[in-house]
Structure formats: structure tokens, C-alpha cells
Amino acid sequence: MTHSVVFDLARLRRSCAQCSLQQLCLPAGIGQDDMVRLDEIVRRRRPLARSERLFRIGAPMEALYVAREGAFKTVAISDDGEEQVIGFHLPGELIGLDALGSGKHRCEAEALGPALVCEVPLDALEEITHAVPGLQLQLLRVIGRSVGRDQDHLEILGRRQAQDRIAMFLHGLSERYHQLGHSATEFSLPMSREDIARYLGLVIETVSRGFTRLQDEGYIKVRGRQLRILDPVGLSAMAHSSIDLHPAASGIA
Numbered sequence: 123m124t125h126s127v128v129f130d131l132a133r134l135r136r137s138c139a140q141c142s143l144q145q146l147c148l149p150a151g152i153g154q155d156d157m158v159r160l161d162e163i164v165r166r167r168r169p170l171a172r173s174e175r176l177f178r179i180g181a182p183m184e185a186l187y188v189a190r191e192g193a194f195k196t197v198a199i200s201d202d203g204e205e206q207v208i209g210f211h212l213p214g215e216l217i218g219l220d221a222l223g224s225g226k227h228r229c230e231a232e233a234l235g236p237a238l239v240c241e242v243p244l245d246a247l248e249e250i251t252h253a254v255p256g257l258q259l260q261l262l263r264v265i266g267r268s269v270g271r272d273q274d275h276l277e278i279l280g281r282r283q284a285q286d287r288i289a290m291f292l293h294g295l296s297e298r299y300h301q302l303g304h305s306a307t308e309f310s311l312p313m314s315r316e317d318i319a320r321y322l323g324l325v326i327e328t329v330s331r332g333f334t335r336l337q338d339e340g341y342i343k344v345r346g347r348q349l350r351i352l353d354p355v356g357l358s359a360m361a362h363s364s365i366d367l368h369p370a371a372s373g374i375a
Contacts, residue, residue, distance in 0.1 A: 170192070170233040192238060192287065193210065196229045210312070234312045292357060293358055294329075294361070312350070
């Protein structure tokens with residue numbers, strides 16, 4: 123009997139490692155039976171190809187999703203059809219929280235590359251969160267982090283200096299990778315420079331120049347989409363500064 127419990131725990135840890143669901147269940151102190159129930163309600167979906175949509179604007183909310191592999195961007199579409207990138211979702215982060223208020227999605231989620239997601243049906247999740255109080259608290263914490271990222275995005279767009287926007291973006295990615303159990307100083311950027319530009323309210327040329335300048339000044343080293351933060355303290359200081367540190371880099375376009 124003891125052997126069975128250990129095996130189940132190991133299996134669950136492998137299947138939910140570095141995942142928002144892992145943050146929900148394993149630290150919550152829930153029992154073995156409840157952990158098995160949670161694992162059973164999670165449905166594995168088919169793989170998604172690059173640029174495939176997970177859901178579209180106006181679609182009813184039926185589940186929450188977790189990027190098991192790959193990353194996603196969420197986009198809003200203006201009346202004239204222009205896309206605005208409003209968020210990125212790394213492997214292990216919840217997707218679909220935009221529909222919690224109205225019950226319908228207000229944005230579209232698009233795979234940035236080949237991806238695999240876990241689907242958590244809302245009705246089943248509601249049932250188990252009522253049965254496991256600790257799980258409710260963990261879920262609120264994960265939702266709170268998502269709200270915090272939205273607030274960070276607004277703060278980024280409020281910065282006048284393009285360089286500060288880029289620094290805040292990279293520092294935020296670093297913190298998120300760390301929360302998911304990855305290296306905070308060396309990681310891959312799953313999104314393109316164009317997506318970063320649309321997220322930051324800049325043009326792609328400004329983003330490219332900003333990366334080059336940060337590299338020349340010794341904050342980062344970048345090769346393609348591989349990024350290494352060489353000066354985490356300096357990058358954090360730039361990201362959290364309320365003043366313009368680079369007056370020559372104010373050309374936001």
C-alpha cells in the first residue's frame with residue numbers, strides 16, 4: 123500500500139512538473155485521493171501547430187488551459203483587423219482567465235510554436251475546489267499572478283523610454299521563468315521580435331536596437347532567441363526605476 127502511494131505521487135509530480143496545476147495541487151497539502159481526482163479531470167488535448175488558435179474571441183469559456191509544452195500569445199483584434207499582443211503564456215502557465223468575468227473569451231490564444239496543452243473543464247474544477255479548500259487558495263494565488271502580469275503590462279506601456287520598456291519586459295520574463303522552476307538568467311524567448319514590439323507598443327526596429335544596446339552595455343547577451351542576463355541587478359534596477367535612465371533612447375515609435 124505504501125509503495126502505491128509513493129508511485130502515484132511520483133507520477134503526478136512528473137506529469138505536472140513546472141506547471142500551474144502543480145502549483146495548485148502539490149503544495150496545497152491535499153490527500154492522495156484528491157490528488158488522483160485532480161489528475162483524472164485534466165484532459166490531454168491534441169497537439170497544436172504553430173499559429174493555431176486555442177480559442178477565439180466570443181467563444182464560450184468551457185475550460186482553463188495549461189501550456190504543457192510550447193508557449194502562447196493572446197491577442198486582441200481591433201475593428202480594422204489589427205492585432206495587439208496583450209500577453210504571453212509560458213509553458214506551465216494558465217491560459218483562458220480572460221473569460222472568467224463574462225463567460226466568453228475577449229481575446230484569442232495562438233500557439234507560438236508546436237504546443238501541447240492540458241484542458242481543465244470548469245465544472246470538474248469547481249467540484250474539486252469545493253471539496254478541497256486548500257486548492258481554492260492556490261487557484262486564487264495563480265489568478266492573482268495573472269492579474270499582476272496585466273498590471274505590469276500597463277506599467278510597461280506607461281514608460282516613456284523604449285529602453286525601460288524592454289528592460290521591464292525581460293526582467294518580468296526572468297521572474298516568471300524562475301517561478302516555474304527554470305533558470306532566471308538564461309532562457310529562450312519563445313516569441314518573435316515582432317510580437318515583442320506589438321506587446322510593448324513599439325516598432326520592431328526599436329526593439330532590435332534596444333536589445334543591441336542592452337547587450338553593448340553588458341546587461342544581456344543575446345543570440346537569436348537565446349538570452350542570457352549578465353547583470354540581473356542592473357536590469358532589475360532599470361526595470362524598477364521610475365525615472366528615465368537612458369534619455370538618448372526615448373525614440374518610441
